Amino acid sequence: METLLSFDKVYKDYPSGPSIIHALKETNFEAKKGELIAIVGPSGSGKSTLLSLAGALLTPTGGTISINGKSVGNLSSKEQTALRLEEIGFIFQAAHLVPYLHVKDQISFIGKMAGKSAAELEKDTASLLSQLGISDRANFYPKDLSGGQKQRVAIARALINQPSVILADEPTASLDTERSREVVELIRNEVVKTSRTAIMVTHDERMLDLVDHVYRMEDGILTQES
Ligand SMILES: Nc1ncnc2c1ncn2[C@@H]1O[C@H](COP(=O)(O)OP(=O)(O)O)[C@@H](O)[C@H]1O
Numbered sequence: 001m002e003t004l005l006s007f008d009k010v011y012k013d014y015p016s017g018p019s020i021i022h023a024l025k026e027t028n029f030e031a032k033k034g035e036l037i038a039i040v041g042p043s044g045s046g047k048s049t050l051l052s053l054a055g056a057l058l059t060p061t062g063g064t065i066s067i068n069g070k071s072v073g074n075l076s077s078k079e080q081t082a083l084r085l086e087e088i089g090f091i092f093q094a095a096h097l098v099p100y101l102h103v104k105d106q107i108s109f110i111g112k113m114a115g116k117s118a119a120e121l122e123k124d125t126a127s128l129l130s131q132l133g134i135s136d137r138a139n140f141y142p143k144d145l146s147g148g149q150k151q152r153v154a155i156a157r158a159l160i161n162q163p164s165v166i167l168a169d170e171p172t173a174s175l176d177t178e179r180s181r182e183v184v185e186l187i188r189n190e191v192v193k194t195s196r197t198a199i200m201v202t203h204d205e206r207m208l209d210l211v212d213h214v215y216r217m218e219d220g221i222l223t224q225e226s
């Protein structure tokens, strides 16, 4: 199967006063088309650092990250911005919705930045809202949504540009078990149906039966468990 994301000897250090934090130690890692991967591990172990590197939000201290066959380090900053917008969908722990935008505009805004036409956006936004079961919330503001609904809007927003790599940092942290499973199942369906890849950081071991591979992060060291 085709590799969508790869880390070749990637590591990340943060300066911390006179010392250095080795947040991610030298890591080789691959995510293929159609795979949903979970990363578990304690707080402070480097999970968010890995995800930010994978999404080209952070630059590695060393090593090579490739997304869809392109080495991120070889791209100009303009090309990196385009890559983030077109190839990567982020879902964060808190939905991070814009308070003054209606649900449908939260989603179409991201598509507009990627240069999609208004007609295309209207159609794609409506179709995502319907898939996620929140069509009836299209004209609501975030404050009038439940936690689960907000997270579904965040998922729709992450998917509007049909990214090949979906990155989710504790997407179910604010949800109960039933809603959490729904959210993970939605991500999983999307990945399988359209052959993308998704990497999900989670504290919730009850979701692990839904994923293809589990990795554990401990003190900046990533180990494959299944
Ligand atoms: N911007 C930063 N500057 C300095 N240290 C950081 C920064 N971001 C994270 N760290 C440190 O790197 C380590 C890994 O953090 P993080 O990737 O956020 O872990 P996790 O997501 O597993 O909780 C922690 O020791 C954290 O304090």
Ligand SMILES: [Mg+2]
Pocket (backbone or CB within 6 Å): 047, 048, 049, 169
């Ligand atoms: Mg984190």
